[in-house]
Amino acid sequence: MKKGVDIGGSFIKVYWEDGRTEKHYIRHIVEHKELFLNKVREIVLDGDPSQVGVAVAGFTSLDGVVYKSPNIRALDSVNLSELLTDVRAKIVNDVSAGAYGEWFYSHRESRVLLFIAVGTGLGAGLVIGGKPFLGACGSSLEAGHHTIVKGGELCSCGRCGCWEAYCSSYGLERLYHRLSEQRLSDFEIVKRAYEGDGVALRSVEEFKSYLLLGLMNMVHLFNPDRVVLGGGLIDALKGMLGDIEARLKAVCEKLPAECLGVHLSDCAEYCMARGALAMVLEDDI
Ligand SMILES: [Zn+2]
Known part of the structure; x- marks a missing residue:
């Protein structure tokens, strides 16, 4: 077996x-x-x-x-x-494996599937025509390390301003710290946001704005018909991501927005x- x-x-x-x-x-x-x-x-x-x-x-x-x-x-x-x-x-x-799993088990009709996993870091994977796109030597879709803010926050890779530096567990923790001078874990911030805490809600909104910015770049690059979001932090934030598809479509060009669907992964860990x-x-x- x-x-x-x-x-x-x-x-x-x-x-x-x-x-x-x-x-x-x-x-x-x-x-x-x-x-x-x-x-x-x-x-x-x-x-x-x-x-x-x-x-x-x-x-x-x-x-x-x-x-x-x-x-x-x-x-x-x-x-x-x-x-x-x-x-x-x-x-x-x-995450390339995760992307293929999404296509294989849940989205067979997708022609271009982009999977974004947000947790400790941010990873991505792409499946085109039912085949994983791994790049020439296995290192494609390092989307977490594409720069979204020149000279921005420090990333785990040593560069500054990467997407992951904002959209990851440590990214959310830093966004919260910038607003409150307080250090809390990502899950505590999410918990407080669900309870209606103003600073936690603002941190989550900031996180979502960076998430949307990176996703817009990805949509303009790859023109996916499915974007699947997964990973531990996305799972935790599920109840606050109901507007993500509409907001993403609103900031993208009309043509790629028209065939785009955003899904939240249900396969968890x-x-x-x-x-x-x-x-x-x-x-x-
Ligand atoms: Zn990086």
Whole structure:
């Protein structure tokens, strides 16, 4: 049986072909390279899968080398294909896998699907004509690091003014801090916004304005018929994103706006593992 594995900074998640899921806590070993890589191998091989799709948060080449993983330093420069030689494994960037999973399970009629995941960081993936678009060497759609403010806020990548610097957990926390001089976690800010707290609501509105700005750029670049929003922070904000499609269409050119639909992902925390599985269910991907 085939399975998908999503290697994150806190958990490794597994999604089996029969719908079973597993969640392994690994945060405590993520700084210990050898221990961590042994654990990855053990989880990938567990249950003797016939084939495994592996989704990795980070810059991952088409032949399975993780060039840089901002949240999982133990993976930097690791050749995952070499680590996993005793199983047929396909290794891809996590959000590219997530995008393919959205198309495969929920949006087969889409011709150009753009998936944006907002959580710890901001990632994107694109599926064109039912095929994931991975770029020439596996690094396409690093949308979180396209600049939306020249000389703007510092991003996790070291550059300034990236989309992620505003639209991510730490981006929202910083927006809140700028308005209140108070440091709160993203989920506390969201909770307060639902309770009607004025500063929290203004922070969320600021976050949404940057979200819309980046999405407008993406729509003008790729002309998608589906934009699917997912990730932990989007899930948490679901109740406050009901206006996002209308607002996005209003700021985009008429032609790309006409064929555009915005959807909120419903696959929650197993999106990337499910997408990684989908990538090995289709042989010609
Ligand atoms: Zn960046």
